[in-house]
Amino acid sequence: MDEMEEELKCPVCGSFFREPIILPCSHNICLACARNILVQTPDAESPQSSRASGSGVSDYDYLDLDKMSLYSEADSGYGSYGGFVSAPTTPCQKSPNGVRVFPPAVPQPPPQHHLLQQPGSLPPIPRNSCITCPQCHRSLILDDRGLRGFPKNRVLEGVVDRYQQSKAAALKCQLCEKSPKEATVMCEQCDVFYCDPCRLRCHPPRGPLAKHRLVPPAQGRISRRASPRKISTCTEHELENLSMYCVQCKMPVCYQCLEEGKHGTHEVKALGAMWKLHKGQLSQALNGLSDRATEAKEFLVQLRNMVQHIQENGVEFEACLVAQCDALIDALNRRKAQLLARVNKEHEHKLKVVRDQISHCTVKLRQTTGLMEYCLEVIKENDPSGFLQISDALIRRVHMTESQWGKGTLTPRMNSDFDLTLDSGPLLQTIHQLDFVQMKGTGVPAAPMLQLEECCTQNNSATLSWKQPPLSTIAVDGYILELDDGNGGQFREVYVGTETICTVDGLHFNSTYKSRVKAFNGSGVGQYSKTLIMQTSEIAWFTFDPASAHPDIMFSNDNLTVTCNSYDDRVVMGNSAFSRGVHYWEMTVDRYDNHPDPAFGVARADVLKDVMLGKDDKAWAMTDGGISKGGTIGVLLDFTRGILIFLINDEQQGPVAFEALEGVYYPAISLNRNVQVTLHTGLPIPDFYTPGEADPTGSVC
Helix, strand or coil: CCCHHHHEECCCCCCCCCCCCCCCCCCCEHHHHHCCCCCCCHHHCCCCHHCCCCCCHHCCCCCCCCHHCEECCCCCECCCCCCCCCCCCCCEEECCCEEEEECCCCCCCHHHHHHHCCCCCCCCCCCCCEEECCCCEEEEEEEEEEEHHHHEEEHHHHHHHHHHHHHHHECCCCCCCCCCCCCCCEEEECCCECCCEEEEEHCCCCHHHHHHHCCHHHHHHHHHHHCCCCCCCCCCCCCCEEEEEEECCCEEEEEHHHHCCCCCCCCEEHHHHHHHHHHHHHHHHHHHHHHHHHHHHHHHHHHHHHHHHHHHHHHHHHHHHHHHHHHCHHHHHHHHHHHHHHHHHHHHHHHHHHHHHHHHHHHHHHHHHHHHHHHHHHHCCCCCHHHHHHHHHHHHHHHHHHHHHHCCCCCCCCCCCCCCCCCCCCCHHHHHHCCCCCCCCCCCCCCCCECCCCCCCCCCEEHHHHHHHCCCCCCCCEEEEECCCCCCCEEEEEEEECEEEEEECCCCCCEEEEEEEEEEEECCCECCCCEEEEEECCCCCCECCCCCCCCCCEEECCCCEEEEECCCCEEEECCCCCCCCCCCCCCCCEEEECCCCCEEEEEECCCCCCCCCCEEEEEEEEEEECCCCCCEEEEECCCCCCEEEEEECCCCCCCCCHHHHHHHHHEEECCCCCEEEEECCCCCCCCCCCCCCCCCCCCCC
């Protein structure tokens, strides 16, 4: 967690945040530091209509930096407008983070007046005060509420508190009379820390004290400090609790905000639902960033190995060069010195480039790891409104940091090999023309590298991407991609060609596949890449398939709604096949005229398309049984038990419709022109159904 410390420090004072507030730009600053960097603007340049508060980003009118001259690109510090009444006259202070900060813009009251102030009170904020973010340099004018208009970042404050607690010294026993010993337990009921002797003497495990709960000191310290979650109040209406989330303004709002009309026409959602949604989005974004951090660690190992290889290759190359030059007698001595100097220069250049890249990547990895740890601590918070105040900014930071690890960042900038050789064949008169010639790589290709950021799965398809190692100089004629059967079986070739990206369709749902790739050329076949494990989708998303449907079938709604232009029954199937796992989908009846008798079920690929579904031995279906307009038909296909179950309006139709189902099946229906049906996929298994275990002796195609 040490790398997270920079995330917990104020950009102005360089210390841990104390009473942090959230600026409209999503950056944080201590409340006291915010007062220190306030400047006052002339009345003429800050009309009431342009003032801002902490109610939302859209409510702020950022100052024109060129007009106000609040920020100078020359010194990257903060200045004050030349005509300001409160312009400071003392030199700028400078924080440990390098941010220049003026002393408070408001003159301090005389000492005798200060003594009359209430303890802990702060001098009032002058009218037309302006604050500039110390990180992004955006400026804004405060409204009558001053700094109280900015929301407090309780999540950040809680993370700082936990971090400081983790660094605190060991707790001492509260009952030792002399030289308190280190506490070993804390009683939650007595709220007292005990060492072992004092616990046995003062808190015996018998009688009425036997029911007390003893916990470790660290846990006790946290529970002592813990308090019921504070209910967040609105910055606009301080007596109202934040209860909803405005999607348009991206901020929590209270009931009065909706009543007064400011957010009345905006889309609002429940605070708890948006809290869970944003937590999920942040966790998902962290997964990608975690993969980047892992790649960066592996890349640093590779770079450090390159340093050793460059050292070894350099020594070997120098020895070879010396041997060649000494063989050319005295006439080659002067030229030998020049060639050695060139090799040494190349040697140092390679080392410098690689070491510089190591340093740069190490710094970036430390920042990435710190951001990850901070985000993980934020996710632990159970304050929905506080979390939502910073979640959007954190998600953007995580995506931005991930994009910084883009293509080329994790690629070595230097080759560790010295691709040079000395041609010693020319005659003595051509000694002064001796130079290096570049070696050409020969042999079988190196193992390709899978590009994890471009590999993905969608439904029952998998896309893989790879490339040759950056240090490889050997020509490649093509690649061979292999996958197993998704059940731990043998690998099989699925692609042979020159492309470096391939999509494999028709895989099993809810299955784990292993993949690998190797390169080949005229010299032979190279080594396999690392094995990549990919998981196909657990829940299927599919539509009706126009390519395999009867020509009389009519499609709409992106192939999710079908009907027919014939009075005869016609069959249409889904565009995804199932052969493993448990799957559930539903169909709603949009139109149902003259008792048309539609059929719903599953079918083989070669089912007859011009008869009712189930009339041949290629389909298993349920025909009209209480179906009406607006009804919902559910189909549950369980390959672990080999059964098919039907539901109408969420009620199961009998125990099991069909058993002993094996092989590959497509969702299918048959209908005529009197019926219109809409398909719904990606649905969870109904609550009433518990999937069974797969039969270990069964086989699935």
